[in-house]
Amino acid sequence: MKQHKLLVSILLLSCFFFSQGQDNQVQDDDGYIEFNDRRNVVHGVYLGVGTYFGEIDGENTYHGHFKVAYVANRQFEVGFAAVGFYSQQNFQDSNFEILDLAGAYGGLHIEPILFGQSKINLSFPLLMGAGAVVYVEDDYRREVDIDFDRSDWNEVFVLEPGLNLLFNFSRYVQLEAGMRYRFSSKIDLRPNNVKNINGFSAGFGIKVGVFNMGRNRYKKHLRNE
Numbered sequence: 001m002k003q004h005k006l007l008v009s010i011l012l013l014s015c016f017f018f019s020q021g022q023d024n025q026v027q028d029d030d031g032y033i034e035f036n037d038r039r040n041v042v043h044g045v046y047l048g049v050g051t052y053f054g055e056i057d058g059e060n061t062y063h064g065h066f067k068v069a070y071v072a073n074r075q076f077e078v079g080f081a082a083v084g085f086y087s088q089q090n091f092q093d094s095n096f097e098i099l100d101l102a103g104a105y106g107g108l109h110i111e112p113i114l115f116g117q118s119k120i121n122l123s124f125p126l127l128m129g130a131g132a133v134v135y136v137e138d139d140y141r142r143e144v145d146i147d148f149d150r151s152d153w154n155e156v157f158v159l160e161p162g163l164n165l166l167f168n169f170s171r172y173v174q175l176e177a178g179m180r181y182r183f184s185s186k187i188d189l190r191p192n193n194v195k196n197i198n199g200f201s202a203g204f205g206i207k208v209g210v211f212n213m214g215r216n217r218y219k220k221h222l223r224n225e
Helices: 002-024
Strands: 025-027 032-036 043-056 059-072 076-092 098-114 120-123 126-138 153-168 173-184 199-210 217-221
Touching (some): 059 098, 076 126
Antiparallel strands (some): 025 032, 126 153, 173 199
């Protein structure tokens, strides 16, 4: 009777360890074992640049974007983003100068990501920050003169939500295309033609970094003994 109990116990233990082994490794046909560590979280960091085209007060506006961010488990980004812009306002002041609007702002960048395990992702970036805007002189030869001694610069606070489509080109490169809308505080520049820098913009960018420094799965080659 004791032998039967011992045999049953051994069989139960064998079934238990076999089932645990099946959960943690899968045999492939080409001589590899794939392990799944469910406790492993995927991390990433990157530098990104982009160019966007939009409008401020109905006039053409060009943007350059820069950001650096940490990516948590391909589901959420947090980091720093900066934007510089130039808007072709083309209005004339009292001195008969042709003026355009330029500025820059930066701040906290956050970006929830959907479908992070797929090749193509959908994300919702948000920039919250502050910066400054200034009028710049643009003569008829299209030469821009930025005079930093001018007193007509103004600080501005910005909230910029958006929508991005992300394409994971490789483990190290990600492409993005999207659109965003910029909400800003009021500005008080002389001449007082532009009240704020609200406006849509759309464009594309590239991110370079490592997007999965810790992988959920890894493979080990089975060597023939």
